[in-house]
Amino acid sequence: MLELKVQTQGGCASSGCGGSADRLAHLPEAIRAKVNNHPCFSEDAHHHYARMHVAVAPACNIQCHYCNRKYDCANESRPGVVSELLTSDQAVKKVLAVAATIPQMTVLGIAGPGDPLANPERTLETFRQLAEKAPDIRLCVSTNGLALPDLVDELCQYNIEHVTITINCVDPDVGANIYPWIFWNNRRIKGRKAAEILIQRQQEGLEKLVARGVLVKVNSVLIPGVNDTHLQEVSRVVKAKGAFLHNVMPLIAEPEHGTFYGLMGQRGPTSAELTALQDACAGDMAMMRHCRQCRADAVGMLGEDRGQEFTLDKIEHLEIDYDAAMQRRAEVQAEIEAKRAAQRQPTGATLVSLDTLKRQLPQKTEPRPVLMAVATTGGGVIDQHFGHAREFLIYEASAQDVRFIGVRKVDLYCTGTDTCGEAETRLEQTIRALDGCEVVLCARIGYEPWGRLEAAGIAPNGEHALEPIEDAIAAVYRELLDAGRLAPVAAEPERLSA
Amino acid sequence: MAFKIIEGCVNCWACAPLCPSQAIVAAKPHFLIDARQCTECEGEYADPQCASICPIEGVILDGLGVPVNPPGSLTGIPPERLAAARAEIRAR
Structure with missing residues (x-):
């Protein structure tokens, strides 16, 4: 036990x-x-x-x-x-x-x-x-x-x-x-x-x-x-x-x-x-x-x-030196751990103290939370071109914290694109996968998808390329807040009639 | 009398280790039963082992050539629903 x-x-x-x-x-x-x-x-x-x-x-x-x-x-x-x-x-x-x-x-x-x-x-x-x-x-x-x-x-x-x-x-x-x-x-x-x-x-x-x-x-x-x-x-x-x-x-x-x-x-x-x-x-x-x-x-x-x-x-015909490979894994993984430790340290200007945000605002008029999607190839940073992303990490930013919500895949299913006939385009699939998100953070994005995303009510954002994901999301949330875009969710009808 | 594996078998290996007579051969393109070895599990088990674990309907026939697991018996999918779905997918 x-x-x-x-x-x-x-x-x-x-x-x-x-x-x-x-x-x-x-x-x-x-x-x-x-x-x-x-x-x-x-x-x-x-x-x-x-x-x-x-x-x-x-x-x-x-x-x-x-x-x-x-x-x-x-x-x-x-x-x-x-x-x-x-x-x-x-x-x-x-x-x-x-x-x-x-x-x-x-x-x-x-x-x-x-x-x-x-x-x-x-x-x-x-x-x-x-x-x-x-x-x-x-x-x-x-x-x-x-x-x-x-x-x-x-x-x-x-x-x-x-x-x-x-x-x-x-x-x-x-x-x-x-x-x-x-x-x-x-x-x-x-x-x-x-x-x-x-x-x-x-x-x-x-x-x-x-x-x-x-x-x-x-x-x-x-x-x-x-x-x-x-x-x-x-x-x-x-x-x-x-x-x-x-x-x-x-x-x-x-x-x-x-x-x-x-x-x-x-x-x-x-x-x-x-x-x-x-x-x-x-x-x-x-x-x-x-x-x-x-x-x-x-x-x-x-x-x-x-x-x-x-x-x-x-x-089949690969010759592998097991010991050398294991040694190399140990080295690379030690580097990764050093990098992770560094990422855990506050990184300067982009970091927003969300605790401060929270204290400034009385509990009842808290700004509403926002779902944001991130295109990343890994490493904890925003480093992927929008058009190359086959999946997006979804985060919820709120006055309390930045919370990882889940992964949305663009092509989880074989939808028949390319080989099996007519199907919705990759961009349409992507926009559908991002349903409910208000911002998508990526390293770069093309002109056409930019317009289509905006039309769908999702703001593309390439300004935080190569930044740590959570810091960037906190920064974007802060911008939305400053722009007055995060009014609290409307009071419930019962309360109005009471 | 002997059982028979026919086309449709997905070569999942589930049956082979269960056979008390080592009658199942990992052949290509699909597994086969050596009719000389197969005893239909008589005297060994209450139910024929290969047909009791096989996940694919219709691919194991009994000594009379009748599928031991007929369509719908394992998946619960009514055969007419399966046929209709296939037609729908083809028509897309």
């Missing part, structure tokens, strides 16, 4: 001193040390460090209504989709090649395309070899949990630091509408009974891992009308059992994906619904809003996929 002194949330939660990284400030020191350079768990780390998934685990032991086991499309970027299945030996070779080429790589995860623990030999053999050949790389695995309780001991043997369990419900009646069947004790089991067994196994696995000191993250897919009102209960239960993060992800469901939900007209949540639920659960525990729902063979920084550089034919 983890017996650690828990730090209380200090007065350091606003942008000037580390910003959204402090979302994890409530975690015990030892856990923070483990997630400090993990791009998936630390919002700040994801600007600096890379990860990869290897697709060694094709088999699955359950069916989920949001998954279609037939799907494989190189243009798709949904979880569970891969292009090339690897043996354990091939996967190890690929990891070592990537880690030698991308020294920012800190994490290797096995996430599918099936359930990694339904393929225990392939998954565990990959971990065994990597623990030996690249001991600096953190190993993670994700699972639906059905096979988990029986494999906890073996996972611990290979120094697995993080396990992610996808838990969409703790109530079998809810589960019966998510999982059509499981394969359990040599039989296919359907309906409520299947959900009941799965839930019991997930909870047992969670408890065992926590007891062994392994960090457990829980993923939940938000399915409107199915588990949306239930996920706060899930959050409460898994936190009580010791999960350190809860990641609520939006359902991705389109008819062309061929999934039950996609074909039966089940919609995914809107950005606003997702944020509202993440907010509702955030009171319970740290949430993970920068999740990109990566493919099971993703390579690189979050939000980018360099998988095509490391296909089997390309890595």
